[in-house]
Amino acid sequence: MSGLSTTNYLTPSGREEAWRFTPLARLAGLLNADVALEQVASFALSAPQPGVTLESKESEPYSQTTDSATIRARSAVTHAQYLTIAANAEVNDPIVITRTGLSGSAPQATRLQIHVGANAHAKLLIENTGEAIVAEEIEFKLEQGASLHFISIQEWAPKAVQLARHHAIIGKDATFTSTVVTIGGSLVRILPTVEYSGQGSFADLSGVYFATDGQHLEHRIHVDHNIPNAKSRVNYKGALAGDKARTVWIGDVYIRAEAEGTDTYELNRNLLLSDGARADSVPNLEIETGEIVGAGHASTTGRFDDEQLFYLESRGIPAEIARRLVIRGFFSEIVSLIKIEEVEERIMVRIDSELDKVGK
Amino acid sequence: MSTLEIKNLQVSVATEEGFKEILKGVDLTLKSGETHAIMGPNGSGKSTLAYSIAGHPKYTITGGSVTLDGADVLEMTVDERARAGLFLAMQYPVEVPGVSVTNFLRTAATAIRGEAPKVRTWVGEVKEAMSALSMDPAFAERSVNEGFSGGEKKRHEILQLELLKPKFAILDETDSGLDVDALKIVSEGVNRVKGNSDLGIMLITHYTRILRYIKPDFVHVFAAGRIVEEGGPELADKLEENGYAEYVTN
Ligand SMILES: Nc1ncnc2c1ncn2[C@@H]1O[C@H](COP(=O)(O)OP(=O)(O)OP(=O)(O)O)[C@@H](O)[C@H]1O
Ligand SMILES: [Mg+2]
Numbered sequence: 001m002s003g004l005s006t007t008n009y010l011t012p013s014g015r016e017e018a019w020r021f022t023p024l025a026r027l028a029g030l031l032n033a034d035v036a037l038e039q040v041a042s043f044a045l046s047a048p049q050p051g052v053t054l055e056s057k058e059s060e061p062y063s064q065t066t067d068s069a070t071i072r073a074r075s076a077v078t079h080a081q082y083l084t085i086a087a088n089a090e091v092n093d094p095i096v097i098t099r100t101g102l103s104g105s106a107p108q109a110t111r112l113q114i115h116v117g118a119n120a121h122a123k124l125l126i127e128n129t130g131e132a133i134v135a136e137e138i139e140f141k142l143e144q145g146a147s148l149h150f151i152s153i154q155e156w157a158p159k160a161v162q163l164a165r166h167h168a169i170i171g172k173d174a175t176f177t178s179t180v181v182t183i184g185g186s187l188v189r190i191l192p193t194v195e196y197s198g199q200g201s202f203a204d205l206s207g208v209y210f211a212t213d214g215q216h217l218e219h220r221i222h223v224d225h226n227i228p229n230a231k232s233r234v235n236y237k238g239a240l241a242g243d244k245a246r247t248v249w250i251g252d253v254y255i256r257a258e259a260e261g262t263d264t265y266e267l268n269r270n271l272l273l274s275d276g277a278r279a280d281s282v283p284n285l286e287i288e289t290g291e292i293v294g295a296g297h298a299s300t301t302g303r304f305d306d307e308q309l310f311y312l313e314s315r316g317i318p319a320e321i322a323r324r325l326v327i328r329g330f331f332s333e334i335v336s337l338i339k340i341e342e343v344e345e346r347i348m349v350r351i352d353s354e355l356d357k358v359g360k
Numbered sequence: 361m362s363t364l365e366i367k368n369l370q371v372s373v374a375t376e377e378g379f380k381e382i383l384k385g386v387d388l389t390l391k392s393g394e395t396h397a398i399m400g401p402n403g404s405g406k407s408t409l410a411y412s413i414a415g416h417p418k419y420t421i422t423g424g425s426v427t428l429d430g431a432d433v434l435e436m437t438v439d440e441r442a443r444a445g446l447f448l449a450m451q452y453p454v455e456v457p458g459v460s461v462t463n464f465l466r467t468a469a470t471a472i473r474g475e476a477p478k479v480r481t482w483v484g485e486v487k488e489a490m491s492a493l494s495m496d497p498a499f500a501e502r503s504v505n506e507g508f509s510g511g512e513k514k515r516h517e518i519l520q521l522e523l524l525k526p527k528f529a530i531l532d533e534t535d536s537g538l539d540v541d542a543l544k545i546v547s548e549g550v551n552r553v554k555g556n557s558d559l560g561i562m563l564i565t566h567y568t569r570i571l572r573y574i575k576p577d578f579v580h581v582f583a584a585g586r587i588v589e590e591g592g593p594e595l596a597d598k599l600e601e602n603g604y605a606e607y608v609t610n
Contacts, residue, residue: 306417311454311504314414315468315520316442325467329458329503 012068019068021248021280023216026187028133028161029107031068037076037109037135043083043126046096051089051120055082059113062139062169067191069163073135076109083124087117087143094123094151094340104131104160111137116174118143125151125343129184132156135163142174144198149177151338155350156185165191170230172198179337180207180236182217183350193222199229206235208334211277212354213242220250221266225259231293234266237334239327240277241358251283255295263293270301271330274358327355362429362445362527364390364413364560370423371405371412382408384585385424388562390528393554395561397571397596400582401604406564407451409582410532414448415441428527443472445527449517449534451564456504461516462486464504465523472524489522492552494545510537518549525553528560535570547573568596583607 011033012019029035045054056079065071085091102108116122120143142148156162162185168176182188194203209217223232238247251266270279283297304326312322331351335344371383382405390396400406412419413426415438426433428444436444456464465486470476477485490497493515505513514534521529531550535543547570553559563574571579571593579595580587581604588607589595 307454308456310416310438311450311456312459312464312468313438314442314448314450315464315524316439316471317467318439318471319437321467321471322439325459325464326456329456332458 018220022189022218023187026161026216027163030133030135030161030163031072035107037072037107039077039079040101040108040110041079041081042099042101042108042110042134042136043081043097043112044100046098049091049093049095051086051091052095052122053084056080057082061137062113062141063167063195065165065167067165069135069189070137070165070191073109073111073137076135077111080111080113083112083114085114085116085120085122085148087120089117089120089122091120091122094125097124097126099128099130099132102130102132102134104133104157107133107135109135112139114138114140114148116140116142116146116148118171119145121147123149123151123340125340126153128152128154128156128162130157130160132160132162134161137165137167140166140168140176142168142171142176144172145174146171147175147177149179151179151340151343152181152190153343153347154180154182154184154188154190156188158184158186160185161187163189165193167191167193168195168203170194170196170198170201170203173200174198175202175204177204178206179334180219181335181347182207182209182219183347183354185215185217187216189216189218189220191220191222193224194232195224196227196230199227201230203230203232205233206334206337208236208331209238209247210331210351210354211238211240211245211247212358214244216246216248218248220248220252222252223254223264223266225253225255225262225264228259229261230259231263232266233264234268235334236267237269237271237330238279239271239273239330240279241273241355243274243276245277247278248280249282251297251299253285253295253297255285255287255289255292257288260289260291261293262289262295264295266297268299271327272301272303273327324352324355327351362392362560364446364528365427366413366424367426368424369409369412369426370421371408372420372422373408373418374420379420381422382419382585383412386586388580388587390560390562392527392558392560394578395554395563395574395576397576397579398562398564398582399566399579399596399599401608404582405585406582407532410448410451410530410562410564413441413446413530414438439471442524442526447521447524447526447529449514449521449529449531451532451536453505453513453517455506455508457506459504460501461504462500465520468520469523486523489519492522493519493549495519511539511542514538515542515546518546522549522553525557526559528562529553530562530564532564533566534563535565535567543570544573550574568600571596581607584609
């Protein structure tokens with residue numbers, strides 16, 4: 001990378017591996033070196049909760065990155081928002097974060113850092129709605145024995161553009177669970193990435209995406225097994241319907257030489273509901289040690305299973321309802337992991353209404 | 361009293377080498393309350409007959425007719441056939457991930473009955489039918505057939521038979537993969553439905569064992585895509601003794 005000047009590096013040409021799938025012309029200035037990003041504190045706690053605080057402060061990033069959008073966001077944001085979940089806190093109700101100050105008219109940048117204290121247990125829901133043109137980074141640091149279930153829902157309005165990095169550093173015996181749901185927006189590119197800082201740690205990453213007419217929804221997972229005896233599971237499912245619906249799923253899992261005892265499995269399934277849609281799915285496992293518990297991946301992209309439809313229809317269920325049942329079933333495997341009933345229901349209703357739009 | 365009438369039915373499947381004729385003129389008439397056993401060698405076309413009546417898209421009807429009380433079954437969509445009163449218990453029931461048995465049964469019952477079953481009575485109805493088939497209530501929350509054992513899938517088919525109350529049921533090797541006790545439980549289920557509703561049955565099987573529980577009125581020998589002999593229950597015993605050699609020409 002030494003051959004590239006800084007400017008070039010921050011403004012991808014589209015030839016870079018990391019950007020080759022992304023329609024750069026639709027980034028609305030987010031990666032244009034001539035356009036300054038406006039800093040915004042865009043995360044708002046919807047209700048106060050004991051053991052949970054949110055403040056703005058100058059704070060160094062937890063991690064390193066080569067992602068151009070994140071580097072741009074970091075240079076624009078002087079004051080990150082900082083969410084603390086106190087050590088030993090048992091936060092029973094989900095911490096709900098909504099978005100504020102996103103204009104959708106000019107490119108903005110925002111950063112959130114989340115510190116989960118030792119042995120704290122919490123569930124965090126971030127609901128993304130409305131218009132936005134935003135480059136953002138959310139970093140997580142989980143201390144020893146902590147567990148966090150992070151749920152990120154992209155229900156953006158139709159023109160929204162989001163470039164996001166979700167990076168977790170998982171401590172000893174800690175568990176980071178994430179469920180990413182991406183339905184709205186014009187262009188959404190999310191990097192759920194993970195590294196470990198202590199053994200016995202677990203990253204459980206799941207997600208669903210549903211792209212319709214003209215949407216570009218991209219998820220690039222990166223799991224860095226940088227220490228021994230950590231575990232990861234990745235399970236993403238996507239559906240595509242309508243003309244020029246486009247999804248990209250990249251699953252990079254890197255098992256370093258020192259990462260003995262690693263246990264990892266990643267899975268991506270895509271359901272093509274109509275012609276003219278395109279799903280790219282690229283699992284990529286790089287293994288530098290043979291001393292592991294297990295490592296595997298699977299990826300499928302296909303059309304409807306006619307046998308499933310026939311089975312349902314042969315019980316009197318009309319074709320259109322049968323189709324719905326199968327699609328709902330496809331998504332519900334992941335959506336049901338959220339375990340917040342009204343949120344699950346809302347997502348399924350949204351999926352239904354997307355299906356109504358594409359018809360057939 | 362209903363009649364399912366199959367006349368000179370000819371069916372092909374698309375293969376890599378073009379169309380292959382599988383059913384070569386099947387004639388069979390079923391009336392309510394009757395049980396017809398169909399026995400025949402592997403590959404003779406029994407499942408093809410069952411699927412063709414149910415409307416599986418893989419099969420192309422090239423000739424003949426199927427009518428239910430005079431109505432043209434072959435003109436109906438798959439779901440219309442089920443709503444008209446036909447039921448197929450499949451040899452290999454399909455897994456439908458993410459769709460719970462409860463949701464599936466309720467959606468099917470709503471479609472067949474034309475209105476959603478009353479919540480209060482429905483829950484009891486399902487529980488009772490499951491317990492009669494010795495199915496663990498936990499199955500209700502599992503995905504349709506997903507991870508079910510072979511025998512569990514077959515019980516689930518008969519559970520649907522009990523709840524959907526068709527006029528005619530085609531049981532395609534429902535007895536295969538059942539242990540001795542399960543065979544009895546499943547057979548009792550079929551007989552219960554028959555006792556309550558005058559069900560007509562087409563029972564496809566390789567074994568006379570199930571015929572000791574579900575007594576056939578007629579036995580048909582199926583070979584090379586057509587019915588080659590018909591008789592009473594004694595024909596099944598003869599087949600068990602002698603096999604199909606005399607019906608298979610080449
Ligand atoms: N796609 C296909 N290509 C070629 N042959 C096919 C295809 N589909 C079905 N067949 C053939 O059709 C014939 C009838 O199959 P069918 O499943 O109806 O037999 P069956 O009598 O039910 O057998 P079994 O007792 O083993 O269940 C078989 O020889 C089968 O190989
Ligand atoms: Mg068969």
